[in-house]
Amino acid sequence: MIRSLPNSRRYLYSYKLYMGLYFTFLFAPLVVTCVLAFNDSQFPALPWKGFTLEWFTADLPHRVGIFHDRMNLESIWVSAQVAFFVTILSVTVGTCAAFLFEQEEFPFKPALYFLMLSPLVIPGVILGISILLFSNTLGLYCETRWGLDVPLFRPGFWLVVLGQFSFIATLVTLVVSARLRKFDRTLEEAALNLGANRFEAIWHITLKFLRPAIVGAAAVAFLMSFENFNTTLFLTGSETTLPINLYLQVRDGSTPVINAISFLLIVGTSLAAVANLYFSRKQE
Amino acid sequence: MPIDLEVQSVTKTFGDFTAVEDVVFEVPQGQFFSILGPSGCGKTTLLRMIAGFTEPSRGKIAIRGADMAGVPPNRRPVNLIFQHLALFPMMTVAQNIAFGLQRRKENRSDIQRKVTRILERVDLPGFEDKTIDQLSGGQKQRVAIARCLVLEPAVLLLDEPLGALDLKLREQMKVELKKLQAQVGTTFVYITHDQSEALVMSDHVAVMNKGRFEQVDTPQNLYHQPRTAFVARFVGDNNAWSGVVRRCDGETVEIETAADQSFRTRITTPLEPGAPVELFLRPEAMIIQPDADLPNLNRFEVIVKSLLFDGANSRLLAHPINDETELLIALPQNRQFDHIRRDDRIEVAWDEQSGICFPAAG
Amino acid sequence: MPRRFHITLPLVCFLTPVLLWLVLMIVLPHVDLLRMSLRVEDIEGNVSWGFANYLNFFKEPIYWLTFVRTAVYSIMVTFMTFVVALPVAFYITKVAAPRFQGFLMMLLLMPFWVSELVRVYGWMILLRESGVINHFLTRLGILTQPIEMLYNDVTMVMGLVYTSMLFMAVPLVSVLESLDDSLIEAAYDLGANMGTILFRIVIPHAMPGIVSGSIVVFMLTLGNYLTPNLMGGKNSLWFTEQIYNQFIASFNWNQGSAFGFLLLVLSSLVIWVGLKLTRQKLSRVVQ
Numbered sequence: 001m002i003r004s005l006p007n008s009r010r011y012l013y014s015y016k017l018y019m020g021l022y023f024t025f026l027f028a029p030l031v032v033t034c035v036l037a038f039n040d041s042q043f044p045a046l047p048w049k050g051f052t053l054e055w056f057t058a059d060l061p062h063r064v065g066i067f068h069d070r071m072n073l074e075s076i077w078v079s080a081q082v083a084f085f086v087t088i089l090s091v092t093v094g095t096c097a098a099f100l101f102e103q104e105e106f107p108f109k110p111a112l113y114f115l116m117l118s119p120l121v122i123p124g125v126i127l128g129i130s131i132l133l134f135s136n137t138l139g140l141y142c143e144t145r146w147g148l149d150v151p152l153f154r155p156g157f158w159l160v161v162l163g164q165f166s167f168i169a170t171l172v173t174l175v176v177s178a179r180l181r182k183f184d185r186t187l188e189e190a191a192l193n194l195g196a197n198r199f200e201a202i203w204h205i206t207l208k209f210l211r212p213a214i215v216g217a218a219a220v221a222f223l224m225s226f227e228n229f230n231t232t233l234f235l236t237g238s239e240t241t242l243p244i245n246l247y248l249q250v251r252d253g254s255t256p257v258i259n260a261i262s263f264l265l266i267v268g269t270s271l272a273a274v275a276n277l278y279f280s281r282k283q284e
Numbered sequence: 285m286p287i288d289l290e291v292q293s294v295t296k297t298f299g300d301f302t303a304v305e306d307v308v309f310e311v312p313q314g315q316f317f318s319i320l321g322p323s324g325c326g327k328t329t330l331l332r333m334i335a336g337f338t339e340p341s342r343g344k345i346a347i348r349g350a351d352m353a354g355v356p357p358n359r360r361p362v363n364l365i366f367q368h369l370a371l372f373p374m375m376t377v378a379q380n381i382a383f384g385l386q387r388r389k390e391n392r393s394d395i396q397r398k399v400t401r402i403l404e405r406v407d408l409p410g411f412e413d414k415t416i417d418q419l420s421g422g423q424k425q426r427v428a429i430a431r432c433l434v435l436e437p438a439v440l441l442l443d444e445p446l447g448a449l450d451l452k453l454r455e456q457m458k459v460e461l462k463k464l465q466a467q468v469g470t471t472f473v474y475i476t477h478d479q480s481e482a483l484v485m486s487d488h489v490a491v492m493n494k495g496r497f498e499q500v501d502t503p504q505n506l507y508h509q510p511r512t513a514f515v516a517r518f519v520g521d522n523n524a525w526s527g528v529v530r531r532c533d534g535e536t537v538e539i540e541t542a543a544d545q546s547f548r549t550r551i552t553t554p555l556e557p558g559a560p561v562e563l564f565l566r567p568e569a570m571i572i573q574p575d576a577d578l579p580n581l582n583r584f585e586v587i588v589k590s591l592l593f594d595g596a597n598s599r600l601l602a603h604p605i606n607d608e609t610e611l612l613i614a615l616p617q618n619r620q621f622d623h624i625r626r627d628d629r630i631e632v633a634w635d636e637q638s639g640i641c642f643p644a645a646g
Numbered sequence: 647m648p649r650r651f652h653i654t655l656p657l658v659c660f661l662t663p664v665l666l667w668l669v670l671m672i673v674l675p676h677v678d679l680l681r682m683s684l685r686v687e688d689i690e691g692n693v694s695w696g697f698a699n700y701l702n703f704f705k706e707p708i709y710w711l712t713f714v715r716t717a718v719y720s721i722m723v724t725f726m727t728f729v730v731a732l733p734v735a736f737y738i739t740k741v742a743a744p745r746f747q748g749f750l751m752m753l754l755l756m757p758f759w760v761s762e763l764v765r766v767y768g769w770m771i772l773l774r775e776s777g778v779i780n781h782f783l784t785r786l787g788i789l790t791q792p793i794e795m796l797y798n799d800v801t802m803v804m805g806l807v808y809t810s811m812l813f814m815a816v817p818l819v820s821v822l823e824s825l826d827d828s829l830i831e832a833a834y835d836l837g838a839n840m841g842t843i844l845f846r847i848v849i850p851h852a853m854p855g856i857v858s859g860s861i862v863v864f865m866l867t868l869g870n871y872l873t874p875n876l877m878g879g880k881n882s883l884w885f886t887e888q889i890y891n892q893f894i895a896s897f898n899w900n901q902g903s904a905f906g907f908l909l910l911v912l913s914s915l916v917i918w919v920g921l922k923l924t925r926q927k928l929s930r931v932v933q
Contacts, residue, residue, distance in 0.1 A: 015733070027757060033771065045777065129906050130676050134678040229871070246761075262760075363835055363836065374846075
């Protein structure tokens, strides 16, 4: 039943079998994707035709590896830039929101808190189309009223950033709030008592305490943004992000270059995950 | 009197570590039996073996004569009160108490009747529909006991259930638990590291150390006739000296302590001259300013370091003239010694019959 | 008595960006969504206001059937995810040796750090007609001819369960971690068997985690586009695809807005009913 109780051998074996099957289910698609990135074949499929690194390095007429694939490289760069700005924005606003809801009193606080949580229950597609519609409405208004063409209001880089920010900020708020709740406010009061003003107290005391949570939230925000598909789908312009670009390629037939990109993503995120785990362990 | 619980040379090992070693005891019906020991002495492991959560590596546990080997906890006629009570927060008081009865498939009206009756018995009538977080510490305690007693177990096991309570409530619950046990007549096996809990409540106490039983006895005997140095040290306060036997004189010996003091004391085990020994003396065995004509006393002078006033339990903290050994001396509150101040030099003494002497370990 | 508060500089500094975010990025866009869904434009470009877009939805069986199908499948996926994830969470928190717990947790989380697209792609190269599984099955002689395992409902549901697994497993792990082992031992000591312990102790205790996991899984499944589109293919009939078609293919934004608003109402409604049934509060559940 549980580890501190006597368990029958059959129970433990069948439970281990279940866990084995579960982890196979979890990892099978990733392992297969990675392995086929090294198959010397024009298609991401078996049979195995020998090991090759050409899907990473080649620059031949019939086979372009990811390191020479302009379009995919560009979309990776776009995704990285989007993720960077989304992280900065959502960490800033999310931290403000955490302070607002944990430490301040104001009218309609419960209502605003509920509103802050709402992006969690709004499907990403809806968020995407709403923001598309609203920016379009604003754009039309500017154009008819003042004859201004504001690029921000057309689908493109900044609209993607804003769209992703609108729900990632909620996640940051929740992560930072959870940590802020554990903060002993007498420390802040002590700082005020020693002559600091509120912002100095927050800067020197509270933010130091929050740093692990903020760093963790920033990492999650970056990753969420880098991988976002649903919201981005409706807001993207001519410069596409990596997930959208990959989607178009997968939908219309694929080459092992996608496996190579996937391999890099899997290895990269796994390393980041392990590093994150290592540092959070060390902090404890 | 029939035996409710019988433990025969039970041993439990985890890898190289022996948690419980060759423990033997019996608990007759209706007794309040305590197992007293410091944390990590193996008492919890022993209790979990009786409850059936752990199987012994060797030995046999029998309840009312039936061997319990291979019987899972949910089929044993014993129930356990957990350290933190483990009341189910998702159920009301009545649902908690009915839980075990429902598992036995008893019918609804019987269950209801039994729940009402047991709640009256633990002085919580009408508490059926309260939730767990509405109860005070003492009430939770009683619900936990009711939840087990309603199943009429042969033996009720208690795993330091008073540990989480504050001091005042703990004192009160000690008395209440003892009364409750006497009233229901169920056999209790109680484990604790608090000697006062064990001494106040129990009919018999087993003192446990490093997986072994040091002594199983009545509380009075544990206090007055400890059989090992560990028991003397662990049960009640004691002054301790280490020394060497100088002279044997039948039932008494003369001991020279490390600080060159000389004491005469009775012995229970024969000792040879030159043998290293440990000598223990209760604080209340020290007589302050004894009459000059009393015979058979070990007399010496001490310097008072501080007065520890604690009502009936007041003590003097003092040390002999040329020695830094701290001694605890009971200070009777009969106003006779009100003149004693810090740094006073006073004479103290103890009867050679009240010392307890053991050969030094190792 | 009204609560007293003062307008202080920190309050203003914290409140301003949060209000800008919530009003500009959440409230106004959704008001606009509702407004656009009521806007009707005929062939000549004349604009009127009314419920025509919503009436279209009910008149066309393909629309509302897709809608119902998406809702039912999402609830099913949520339940299946729970059934698969509960034993996993229980094993990690209560059965596995404590020194393996960290490792198992990492193993559990790792696949979800990778983009959903990569995971779906992995399933595609496993399951398609020229895929890895077909390759092995024909080589072993179990199949004489490769069969298409993609583009059917079973595969699509499996893909959705796979995609959402993390969001069920993590809240379950954290809620089971807070379950005191002695409650399980006490129930066992009082005569309970495994089933009773599961239904009377474990599940009631885990309820907040189950609800929060279910809300997130349901919402993500309902709003998923990638998995139904790539694994369910043309037969997937997922409602988000209808929205996409209206917006991108037919360029009928007003109709698309009506669909979007309906989906939003559906997701809010199911979550509200779920919270009411289990007597939980949203603000408690998200923590």
